Amino acid sequence: MESSQKNIWTLFYIIIFLIVSTFIFLIVNTHISTKKDFIVEEENLTKIKANSLSAIFSQYETILNIIENQLIIEKNYQSINLSEKVLNSVLINDNNILGFALFKPNGDLYLTNNKNNENFPNLLEKEETKKSFEYTMQKDSIVLGRTYYSDIRKKFILPIRKTIRDKKGEILFVLSIIIDANKIQYSSKNEKYKHHVFRGFDYFYQIYNENENVNEKNNPYEKPVPKELLENIKESVEKKYNKSVEEIKNSEEVITFESKNYNSYDIELVSSKYLKAYELWVITQIPINEVNKVFFKKLVYLFILLVIIYFILYYLFSVINHSEEKKQKALEFQAYHDYLTNLYNRLFIIQKFKIEKNKPFSLFFINVDNFKSVNNSHGHNYGDDVLKEISLRLIELKNSNDYLIRYSGDEFIFIVYDTNLENIKELASKILKSLRQPYNINSVTFTLSCSIGIARYPDNAENFNEIKRYADIAMYESKKEKNKYTIFEDSVKDIYIKKLLMEYELKSSLKNNEMYMMYQPQIDINGNLYGVEALVRWENKNLGFVSPDKFIEIAEATGFMKKLGDFIINTSLKEICEIQKLCNKKFQLSINISVKQFIEKDFNTELLNMIKKSGFDIKNVTLEITENVCIEDIDYIINLLKEFKQHSIKISLDDFGTGYSSLSLLKKLPIDELKIDKSFVDDILVNSSSKKMIENIISIGKNLDLVILAEGIEELEQKNLLESYGTTLFQGYYYSKPLKKDELLKFINKK
Numbered sequence: 001m002e003s004s005q006k007n008i009w010t011l012f013y014i015i016i017f018l019i020v021s022t023f024i025f026l027i028v029n030t031h032i033s034t035k036k037d038f039i040v041e042e043e044n045l046t047k048i049k050a051n052s053l054s055a056i057f058s059q060y061e062t063i064l065n066i067i068e069n070q071l072i073i074e075k076n077y078q079s080i081n082l083s084e085k086v087l088n089s090v091l092i093n094d095n096n097i098l099g100f101a102l103f104k105p106n107g108d109l110y111l112t113n114n115k116n117n118e119n120f121p122n123l124l125e126k127e128e129t130k131k132s133f134e135y136t137m138q139k140d141s142i143v144l145g146r147t148y149y150s151d152i153r154k155k156f157i158l159p160i161r162k163t164i165r166d167k168k169g170e171i172l173f174v175l176s177i178i179i180d181a182n183k184i185q186y187s188s189k190n191e192k193y194k195h196h197v198f199r200g201f202d203y204f205y206q207i208y209n210e211n212e213n214v215n216e217k218n219n220p221y222e223k224p225v226p227k228e229l230l231e232n233i234k235e236s237v238e239k240k241y242n243k244s245v246e247e248i249k250n251s252e253e254v255i256t257f258e259s260k261n262y263n264s265y266d267i268e269l270v271s272s273k274y275l276k277a278y279e280l281w282v283i284t285q286i287p288i289n290e291v292n293k294v295f296f297k298k299l300v301y302l303f304i305l306l307v308i309i310y311f312i313l314y315y316l317f318s319v320i321n322h323s324e325e326k327k328q329k330a331l332e333f334q335a336y337h338d339y340l341t342n343l344y345n346r347l348f349i350i351q352k353f354k355i356e357k358n359k360p361f362s363l364f365f366i367n368v369d370n371f372k373s374v375n376n377s378h379g380h381n382y383g384d385d386v387l388k389e390i391s392l393r394l395i396e397l398k399n400s401n402d403y404l405i406r407y408s409g410d411e412f413i414f415i416v417y418d419t420n421l422e423n424i425k426e427l428a429s430k431i432l433k434s435l436r437q438p439y440n441i442n443s444v445t446f447t448l449s450c451s452i453g454i455a456r457y458p459d460n461a462e463n464f465n466e467i468k469r470y471a472d473i474a475m476y477e478s479k480k481e482k483n484k485y486t487i488f489e490d491s492v493k494d495i496y497i498k499k500l501l502m503e504y505e506l507k508s509s510l511k512n513n514e515m516y517m518m519y520q521p522q523i524d525i526n527g528n529l530y531g532v533e534a535l536v537r538w539e540n541k542n543l544g545f546v547s548p549d550k551f552i553e554i555a556e557a558t559g560f561m562k563k564l565g566d567f568i569i570n571t572s573l574k575e576i577c578e579i580q581k582l583c584n585k586k587f588q589l590s591i592n593i594s595v596k597q598f599i600e601k602d603f604n605t606e607l608l609n610m611i612k613k614s615g616f617d618i619k620n621v622t623l624e625i626t627e628n629v630c631i632e633d634i635d636y637i638i639n640l641l642k643e644f645k646q647h648s649i650k651i652s653l654d655d656f657g658t659g660y661s662s663l664s665l666l667k668k669l670p671i672d673e674l675k676i677d678k679s680f681v682d683d684i685l686v687n688s689s690s691k692k693m694i695e696n697i698i699s700i701g702k703n704l705d706l707v708i709l710a711e712g713i714e715e716l717e718q719k720n721l722l723e724s725y726g727t728t729l730f731q732g733y734y735y736s737k738p739l740k741k742d743e744l745l746k747f748i749n750k751k
Helices: 002-073 080-093 127-138 227-241 245-251 288-336 346-351 372-378 380-396 421-436 464-479 490-507 548-558 561-583 603-614 627-631 634-646 662-666 688-703 716-725 741-750
Strands: 097-103 109-112 148-150 155-165 171-180 194-199 205-207 255-260 267-275 280-287 361-368 403-408 411-416 439-441 444-446 450-457 484-487 515-524 529-540 544-546 588-592 621-625 650-656 673-676 707-711 729-731
Touching: 002 080, 002 155, 002 171, 002 194, 002 255, 002 267, 002 280, 002 288, 080 097, 080 109, 097 155, 127 155, 127 171, 227 245, 227 255, 227 267, 267 288, 280 288, 288 346, 346 403, 361 421, 361 464, 372 380, 380 403, 380 411, 380 421, 380 439, 380 444, 411 421, 421 450, 421 484, 450 464, 464 484, 464 490, 490 548, 515 561, 515 741, 529 548, 529 561, 544 548, 548 561, 561 588, 561 603, 561 741, 588 650, 603 634, 627 650, 634 650, 673 688, 688 707, 688 716, 716 729
Parallel strands: 450 484, 529 588, 588 621, 621 650, 650 673, 673 707, 707 729
Antiparallel strands: 097 109, 097 171, 148 155, 155 171, 194 205, 194 280, 255 267, 267 280, 361 411, 361 450, 403 411, 439 444, 515 529, 515 729, 529 544
């Protein structure tokens, strides 16, 4: 689950990283595009400003050319009155022209409209006008004089001059008109932009920013453009365009660059265009901070969008994570809980349960006795309901910090954090009592019991698997008697070790010829031999004689039963076939078949082949089964028994009356013979309950047309009493103990 959550949030961080990366790209791109927008706008404003000025100055150049023609061609300049008349006509047609004057080449005034009685000094003697006046006389086109403030007119005046020459090219006069500088300024709608025009030869401002307050006290026209600004412009242009200033002048292209403000040292975005005809630099500039303001405004929107996207994604991933967490918890619950009872399952014990040091506990291994008979007799739905009820009863005995696990089909593990022997015994007794109470499922009542094995940590072991194994060992000790609990101790461990040794020796028992067969005769009511029961025996050099009750159980548990069963069947068929030939007498051979053999694949085919191969008459074969067959798939067992009967093999039900639900299944099983268990016969002469039980068993057998065989006959009185009840076949030490092959042959010949 943690891994899944980690993956979800890893994906979230990857997406956020990609989004942030995209936003960084957008930020950079937005900054570039914002700056580009300003550059485009600024360059357009510069072009408009330059074109506007070019148009204005071109218009005035045309006017000056007309005046020149009128003065020269008609020689009106020779007459002051005529010259004045020509000039006045211009004033009448253009209100922007504030005045005019004709200056002699020596700088003295020749003629003026003198509307405001303005006194004109000699232009060559005045510093502000000397250079531009001399420059004018060197050129044929118009020359702009320095802009200055007129005290009389209270305005900033921009003089435009042109040299008038005769036909020989000699200078006659310098014609000068003065215009209102404010009238030719271009106003931008965006007041953040500053517009300047300065002269390209002496670097004085021609037109200063119209958006600033300019007056006689704040007069920018008195000083040239600071050298620092000019140097900044030069360096920026050469660095960005890799061209000299002269190359830029000649190209008249609009250039844009960043430059430091020589006053504030702030960075400004500057666009410039050089008007070669009038030797003017047209400048438009805006502080880079204004660009950044617009950029930051856009950045705020981007940031808000980023935050919104982040929170939306965070919310979505939180929902997904929560959903995944619930899903993972549900999956984990499924993985570590039993689907039927909702208790912890086997996987929980394997993967999740951890021993905590200094926290002793007792492990109860609980096995429900004869539970499979519930499934086989009434179906798995009833069995499931019984398991649910068992779980509920165990939960009632559980403390909050204890663990209750359904370990397998009918096995439970109860981990209790208490190792006090008295408390453990008390709890075990409560479990036995609780699970022994009747189970009422859909009007059907079941009575069950359980076997419990108990091991303690750290008293018995410090490893959990060992604790569980010891509890399992103790449980199997309880299983021998059922409805009992066993607390693991060294004596139980010794039994287990002996069992392990027995298991080890059993594997090589057939190879070492340690197994052999004995046969106990079965006698009819007339004292004649009816048949023999084949009984397997095992003698080991290390273990000595081992009881079949012990090693058969181990063989079934370890998967050795098939090999052992094949040995029993083949040896018995071979030896009895030989005896029958020697004594020329046919009789029944009863062979005990384990339930494990029945459920082996192709057991029926293999058994029939073994009988055929031995040459034994199949009609004289009896298969003895116990009530344990009821634990397995009863329908499969019944069909198998029916197949054997079709081949004339007889079926005997051994140890009848000792198992669970025998009476309810007796009608279903296709059997021929019913064997009364020795445990009932032993005290038939002294115990009325045993006597009554045998009477009932014999009565049931007769009603079903079954042959009744009683085993464990040791006294004549037992035989006579059983015969009076209707028993027709007898087996026991009264007639003979189990005999080896040679001994059996002697017994038969003696008979």
